[in-house]
Amino acid sequence: MTTEQAAAAELRGAIARQFGRSLHIRTLDTGSCAACEQEIRMLAAPHYDLNRLGFFFTPAPRHADLLLVTGPMLRAFAVAAHKTYDAMPGPKLVVATGACALGGVYEPDSFSYGSVDAVLPVDVWIPGCPPSPLALLQGLLVAVDRLAEKVPRLSFVAGGPS
């Protein structure tokens, strides 16, 4: 590992430690059916209570550390998505939420890019249609490096390594 890579890893760790204590989330709907929004809204309910983990929703991107993007990124929304991303102070994270945002439901078309990473640099991917509040919590904790990601070890073969 070169000194630059070591410095980058150290900086990433320092940012994750800061974000792990308190992280402000801005949600961005780029043309979803609102099922993902429904599940995101449930995170604030008493059963999930994301405030206990130091996550907070904020109404303005200027106060946000993390952009939670849902939907297949409509072409009409790309300018607004860029403006939202540019308005956030760095360091910042982008989380693509739901099968639409991951490119599963809509192909690139005249009306949509088909996935979020065509427009914004995505850091964490949360699959699901819609992802359950527990899956969203896991994704947020992966984004701030408080939980190890599981998916590289999964094989989706019954009886295989789980």
Add this chain to the structure above:
Amino acid sequence: MPLWFVRGLRRGVVTTRYPARPDPSASALPTPPAFRPDALTGEIADALVATCPSRALARDGDALLFDAGACTTCGRCRDLAPAAVAASGEFELAGTSRTALCKRIPLAGEVRR
């Protein structure tokens, strides 16, 4: 005393302990499929690819390509071939790599070299 306060005291803590302890409701969540390679023949794989509405399945020679990121957990593959497909029970699927969500499932009855 307000009634909601008394009711809250009686019910105790309802908040999940999720990252520290597993959530009891997690087993009821819809989850992506897990495949049984010994029951997964070429014909079944082609039928699964044709029935998948979200382009999560594709055929690549002697393997089935499964994109867990594109899967909408609709369950049509489980209904079509219950012997070869079951629910995986995995909901903690978030990751930092999109390609890590794409898996390669070997098929049965293919010549292994």
